[in-house]
Structures are given as structure tokens and as C-alpha cells.
Amino acid sequence: MLLKRLGGSILVRDGIAVQSFGFRRHLPVGSPEVSSEFLNRWGIDEICLLDISGNRMQRGPDIEMIRRVAAKAFVPLCYGGGVTSLDQVRQIIAAGADKVLIRSKFIESLFHEVVDSFGAQALVACIDYSSKKSDIASRDGSIISRDEVLDYALRAEKFGVGELLIQSTDRDGLACGLDCDLIAEVSRRVQIPVIAMGGVGRSEHIAECLNMTEASAVVVGNILNHCEHSVMLIKKQLQRMGHDLRSSGQCRYELVPISTEDRLLKRSESYLDDLGFIKVDREVI
Template identity: 40%
Template sequence: MLRKRLIGTILVKDNVAVQSYGFRRYTPIGSPVICAEYLDAWGADEIALLDISASKSRSGPNLEMISKVAAKSRVPLMVGGGISTMKEVHDTVEAGADKIAMNTAFIRQPELLREASENYGAQCIIASLDAIRTSDGYSLYRDDEGRDIVTAAKLAEELGAGEILLNSVDQDGSLEGYALDLISKVNRAVNVPLIALGGAGAPLHFEEILNEPNVAAAAGNYFQHFEHSIAVLKHHLGTKGFPIRQKSGLEYMNVSHTLDGRLKRTPEQLLLTQMYEPLHQ
């Protein structure tokens, strides 16, 4: 049985890692390099580095940042943002990317996806699709043609995408769960693996999405809220029977979790907290 994947997402705006809320508000976190170092240490199966300002500024991929992040990532690194030519695809791979994610390029110049897939292999090329809810389903976000998300996903597969990163604009930053109807609809329509992104806020949300066949779970805000979040989540999913790679060197066999995925405090820890709380009042 294939193991389920958890993918840590680093969203970058103006060279700073940020948390995103509905594609409208952004809270700075800090260095993308440090984020990658922690995600790798906590046990992410893959890391996605997505630069949301590179395409808008037409500055191209930040190769220096990509190289530094790649140096901290011992797992496959997906990179997206600002890639609009085959030379930029090549330079991004040379900088350390294992996979290339195309979002704006897929909308504006879909043949680049086909050319990249033919040159580097489908396993290297990801179609990054942002979906927004409409009155009758989901459409591709910021697409002048107003294409239905299923139509866009089928085209991405036809052009040679080896995977589809499917992000829900409506769920982004909500911590209320993935858009299960969206993921299920697209998953039934294509044969390539999906990566679900947008809305994760508790272990239950990961259980729900990983029950979908051929789907990996990506998260940004959730994995950056507290330490060891990926390793703790992996232990939880393991107890639920999901085939998943555990983080070696970290032991959680005798602990329990809160509903949002944090470790529950022991009575001794609670006592220490009560002892020290007056000092901060």
C-alpha cells in the first residue's frame, strides 16, 4: 500500500514567508529558509515553496532563495512562482527544485507545461490550480475564460502534469477543513494524483482528506502554528491506521492529543503552569 504524504507549504510574498487568509490577508512569519529547516526536521514528506508575488512582479523565480531552501530540505522540494519560460524551469531545477509547480503559466501559456513535461518528465511538473466556489460549482481562480475547475484539471492532465496541486480559495486560512466536495469532484475526473491545500485546522481534517484515494495533504498555516505539528499529526494518523512514514527519533506513543492536534499536557505540566502563571500576571 502506498504511504500517504503530508506536504509542508511555505507561502512567500515579497521574499518573506507568510500565512494566507482567503488570498486577501497575509501575516508575515519570517525566513522561508528557517521555515523549510523546521518542516524538514518535523518530518514533512515533501516541501512546497510557493512564491505568490513573483508572477505579479514579473521578476522570475528567486533562485538564491530556492537554493538556500533546497539546502535545508532533505525531502522532495516543489517550487512555484514566477516561472514563465523553459530557461526558468531549467534554472529552478538547477537551483535545487525537484518539482515545478505552474499556476499563472498554466493559465496564460499552457503549452509551457506540455514542453516542460516532455523535457523533464511528468513526475517533475505540477499543475497548481486555485479553485473558487461559484453558484454552480467551482471555477479556476483568476481565469479570464472562467473555466470550470474540472475542465481545467482535465486539461492539466492532458498537457502532461504528473500531479495537480488543488487549492481552495474559500477555505484558505480558515482552519475549518478541506473543501472535500471540490477534492472529490476533481479526483474522480482525473487519473493523476492530487495534492489538497487550503483549510486544514485539525487532525480530523487530514483524516477526511486522506481517505480520498490518490490524494496527498498539504498545509501551510496549520503546520506553522506549533512545534512538531507534522510529527504529532503523523503519530495520530498512524494510530488511526493510515499508512504513513513516521518521523524517526521522535516518540509519541504514550501521549494524547487535543482536538486541534496539540499534545495534551500531563498533570505535572499543568501543575508547573499553575505555579508559574502568577509570575506573568
């Protein structure tokens, strides 16, 4: 059976991985290749590497950075940010990415070229939308209004893109949950996989989206940082809520108490007292 996916986003601003709040404020996390290495090790299903540097449109994609991140990712890697030509797509895929993401302001000819040369599965159309008029006005067309999302989605499907990522910019970083109503409507109307992003603050939000919508994947960002084994803890929590995602390696977290914020709780003193260290040999592949 095809499983739903949990994707992890790595937002990069001027070469540094950041957490994002409302598409405006950013907190540094560290180097993008370290994020990629850890997400891969913790069993993420897919990585979205998104360059949000202010000058990305002028300088184009940072191919070297993509190469460094891709070398650590043995899961599918989707790159987005500053992609405007087929030649850039070729370089991005040669650097080790599997898909490119192209944003709202659809460049129809580029879509056709990418699908023709690399196949539909290599192209993800990204729709960033907001309910706030001020956001839409300030980004000269790259953010659309919530009412237009379905139109854009249907157009993107007609252009032959492989997947559709819809992201609510006004929920970004708020940890308030996904815009499930809209995701449900879009995923019902299109026949290509829909990826939902923007607003996940804990695993319950992902479960809500998987319950209410036909979305194929949910991408999370901020909640992956500053927490050891975050991916495995989230997947374990989702499993407890009845959503079996791909298990992240051998570790099962079967008996471990986890808080609603997806953090490991402290074990009892007697348990910790009994706990010894057992040597586990590393598997040689």
C-alpha cells in the same frame, strides 16, 4: 506500499514566509529557509514553496531564495510562483527544486516543453478555484470557478503533467476543512496523483479527505506554524485515526496526550516530576 503524503507549504511574500488567510491577508512567520529546515527535521513528506509576492510575475522566480530553501530540504521540493518560461524552470531545478508548479492559466506550450525536457514528474499543474464570483473576477483568470475545475483537471492530465494540485482559495486560512466532494470527483476522474490544499485546520480534516477521496497528498500550511513538532503531532494523530503515514524519525509520541487541535497536552505533575533528562547521542550519518 505507496503511502499518502503530508505536504507542507511555505508561502513567501517579499522574501518572508507568511501565513495566508483568504488569499488576501498575510501574517509573517519568519525566513523561508528556517521553515524548510524545521519541516525537514520534523519529517514532512514534501515541501511546496510558493512565492506569492505581488511582483513575482514581473521579476520572475527568486532563484537565490529557492537555493537557500532547497539546501535545507532533503525531501522533495516543489516551487511555484512567477514561472513563465522553460529557462526559468531550468534554473529552478538547478537550484535544487524537484518540481515546478504552474498555475491555472495553462500555457500549453510551456507544459509540453517542461515535460519534454524534465519529464512529467517535474511538472505540477495548480488549479486555484473559488466559489465566489468576486474572487474570480478580481484575479484576471488565475482563479477559476468551482464548476470549471474538472475540465481543467482533465485538460492538464491530457497535457501530460505529473501531478495536479487543487486549491480552494475561499477556504484558504479558514481552517474549515477541505472541499472533499470536489477532490473526490477529480481524483476519481484523473489517473495522475491529486494533491489537495486549502482549508486544513486540524488533523481530522486531513483524515476526512483521505477517507472520502483518492487524493495522493494533502498539503497544509498555517497549522504547521507556531507549534513545536507540528508535523510529528499531526502524523501521530492521523495514525490514531487509522492513517499510517511515513513516520517522522525515531520519536513515536506513543503515550502522549494530544488535543484535537494537535497540541501536546500537559503531562501529570507526578510524571513531570519523575522526568529526568537523558542524553541521546546524535546519529552521525
